[in-house]
Amino acid sequence: MTEPSARVKELRDLIAYHNRRYYELDEPSITDAEWDALMRELVALETAHPELVTADSPTQRVGGPPAEGFTKVEHEVSMLSLGNAYSADDMREFDARIREAVGAVRYVCELKIDGLAVSLRYEGGRLVRGATRGDGQVGEDITMNIRTIRNVPLQLSETVDIEVRGEAYMPKPAFRRLNEAREANGESLFANPRNAAAGSLRQLDPRVAANRGLAVFVYTVVEAERFADTHSGAIAMAQRLGFAVNGESRTFDAIDDVIEFIDSWGRKRHDLPYATDGMVIKVDSLALQERLGFTAKSPRWAIAYKYQAEQAETVLRDIELSVGRTGAVTPTAVFNPVQLAGTTVSRASLHNEDYIRDKDIRLGDTIVVQKAGDIIPEVVRSLPEMRTGVEVPYVFPYECPQCGAPLVRLPEEAAWRCVNPACPALIRESLIHFASRDAMNIEGLGEQWVAQLLEHQLIHDAADLYDLTQEELVTLDRMGERSATNLVAAIAASKQNSLEKLLFGLGIRLVGEKAARTLAKEFGTLDALMRASSEELQTVPEIGPKLADSIVAYFATPGAQQLLARLVAAGVNTAFIAPRVRGRASTAALAAGDALREAGTDTEAVPAGEGTAGLAESLGDGASWFTDKTCVLTGTLTVMDRKQAGEWIEALGGKVTGSVSAKTDVVIAGEKAGSKLTKAESIRDSGQNANLVVMNEEQFIALLRAEGVEL
CATH class of the missing domain: 2.40.50.140 (Nucleic acid-binding proteins)
Structure with missing residues (x-):
């Protein structure tokens, strides 16, 4: 029979191992229920043998250690975990303990979102810090990543100092899209939305988090008694300040009503657009919460009911x-x-x-x-x-x-790959990608037409698209003459795309839209890029060793060389195309100044301290006002979407970021611009950056035209 001390050590080692996989690697290998079973066994052994309890036991702390690479943040108020319940009997026992201690009580029930616990601190109504729970005492500073989450307000509706806790989560549609993209690239899949959210927030590059569609529900106000008498009242106040809160919470006086509410959501939780793995039940009265107090690792006034995964x-x-x-x-x-x-x-x-x-x-x-x-x-x-x-x-x-x-199968990968460029499956998927909007944007060439073209052997690779005729296309099922004419025209129009569209369309492993645009701007032509060594590629910002090696390997394959030669012969453009300009003469700039005034601009819509003449000088022949400027787009644009606007800004030498700071040079605000516009105006008006330019869409369009851009 195993000695208690030996089993305690074994359990601690097992829990430490699984904690690391869960909290640091985001790769859990057991379910929450299996982890809870290990912890319950350890708690039982330590209760029976208190001499075995040590300060470093997982029963004496909360969560996991901060990840390396982030600044550590000490929580002024500990972020504790909750005790768990798995049955109606567990809930009744919890209720009996509460009523024995404080008498009559009202509970508030909230859906337990499957995500990552975060802390958000505001000073004067402005977000100053976002942090993970970490081990409950010390977390990770993820402020830059938190700022990328759209439903996290950067500025509250009141100038209040406040700290709130919440759950950062990935909605189900975003989770599906992320895993589908990772699977297509042969990358390991996230096990669940919680791990996807955690993995996104632990990226050192905030752009990764920004592209993953994260959101936050706030569930706690720290020192809530400063604002309300009840937890539900504090959450209502948080919602008025601008925080997103989950709207499915309810309050009940009787534990049977709580249990019924838990059971009802157990049946319908799958219909929600986000993942939930339980229900959190809290004593609503803040005064009673204070009377009930805490254990070493969790509050006595709250418990988490855990739904079993349906298997x-x-x-x-x-x-x-x-x-x-x-x-x-x-x-x-x-x-x-x-x-x-x-x-x-x-x-x-x-x-x-x-x-x-x-x-x-x-x-x-x-x-x-x-x-x-x-x-x-x-x-x-x-x-x-x-x-x-x-x-x-x-x-x-x-x-x-x-x-x-x-x-x-490469040594560092789990996936086996077909590298035969003539593989039918590879060709089909590659052609669908090549024609997609973000690649060569061949309108009308969808999955069904690609399949038919291959089936009829009218094409074998992307270069064959440019030899298609209207007569060949009308032989396809349900392809009329008009559709055939339009498709031939769309294929021909794609020849004029800038190089970055072609690079992305080729499907080079690890080369996404942004990398393709960076490479196109840096090297200018496909020929120059093909001649670049891995070392030369790595001198380009944001191009690391793996990406560089992938690009070199692709261009070294005979199949890729033959395909590119045929695309060139077909007339496909292989050079980076800068914005089409008519010549930025002073007269054009003067006209732009008039247009800006007619659009209702003020002095903040042009470089600070300059009038129309100053704008003319700043543009000059061959120069761009956007060169080296950091720009932020916010709100809804009507003439073009924000992606297109960003491409124009970058093509004119500017840089587009997702968040406003004192280092921002320009903010272009469309309709329904929110917190980013508010913050930009505050930064400018407070003197943090008096030169920050704020303009509306009409003014932005006028300035583009002054640059000679043909919209």
Whole structure:
């Protein structure tokens, strides 16, 4: 029999290991319920043997240590975790303890959002710091990432000093999009929205967080008694200040009503646009909260009811393989249909070869499936005890399921890839990407037409698109003469795109839109880029070793060289195209000054301290007023979208960022501009940056035209 001291050590080591995977690596390998079971066993052993309790036991602290790479932040008021309940009996025991201590009580019930706990501090109504929980005492300063979250106010409606706590989360649609993109690139998938949110907020580059659609629900006001008598009153006040709060909270006097509310959301929580894994129940009265107090790690006046993940057993019938546009081969489990989280499920990703091997998943196995974060179907485990002897170990093929070419697996990757440029699956997905809006923007060339063109053998790669004729296109199913004419015209128009569109359209591994634009501007021509070494590429801002090596490897392949030669022969532009300008003469600038005045501008809409003549001088021949200026776009633009406006600014030498600071030079405010406009005006008017230019869309358009831009 294992000695208690030995088991305590084993449990602590296990919990430390899983904490690191959960909090630091964002790669959990066990469920929350399994982790809770380990913790409950440790608590029971330490209760029975108090001499074994040590200061470094996981029962004596909260959460995980701060991640390396961020400044550490000490919380003035500890961010504690909550005790857990798993049944109605657990809730009644909690209620009995509360009523025995303080008598009659009212509870407030709030959905427990599956995300990352964060602290937001405001001084004078302005956001000054965002931090993670960390270990409850010391967290990580993630202010720059928090500022990228759109529903986090940078400026409150009142000039108040306040700290709130909340849950940063990733909505289900954003989670799906992120995992789909990662799967297409052969990257590991996030297990659930919580890990996706945590991984996004722990990126050292705030642009990563900005592009992932995060949001925050505020659930606590620190020192709430300064603002209200009840928790629900404090949350209502927080909402008035501009914070996003979850609207599904309710208050109840009876524990049976609380339990009924918990059960009702257990049935319908899957319909929410965000993931929730439980319900938080708190004593509403702040005075009673103070009387009840805290244990070493959690408040006595609150508890978290945890919903069990809905799982189902089924039989694995097959494993299918699909090939993405980057060549990543993804195995998918095909099993007898089951009901999960309100939908019928019959397929789930198995991610990669290692996943299948590590979980010992065999064809014919009885398997347990669930929806990760109530969204993505996943195979949790196989059930070896139910095997009958007919189950067959799955052997991952080392040949492409589409073309038969040998698959390649790089040492640092989990995915096997097809690198045959003639692979039909690779060609199909690559062509769909090549024609997409953010790439070559061939309007009308969608997935169905690509499939038909390949099926009829009218095309084999992207270069073949430029040889298509109207006569060939009308042979396709449901392709009329007018549609064929429009498609031929759209293909021809794509030849005039700037180089960055082509670079992104080629689907070079790790080259996204921003990297493509950076490379196009830096090297100017495709030929110059193709000649660049990895070392030369790494001298370009934001181009690291992996990206540089990927670019060099792509251009070194004979297939890529042949494709590019044919695209050039077809007349596709391979140079960076700067904004089309007519020549920025002083007379054009003077006219722009008149246009700016007619649009209703004031002196803040042109360089500080200059009138129309000053604007003319600042433009000059061959110069750009936007050169080296940091610009922020906010609100809704009507003449062009913000992405297009940003591309013009960058093409004219400016830089576009997502947040306003004292270093911002220009803010372009469209309709319904909110906190960014307010902050910009405050920075300018307070003297922090008296030269900060604030203009509306009409003024922005007038200035672009003064630059000679042909809109």
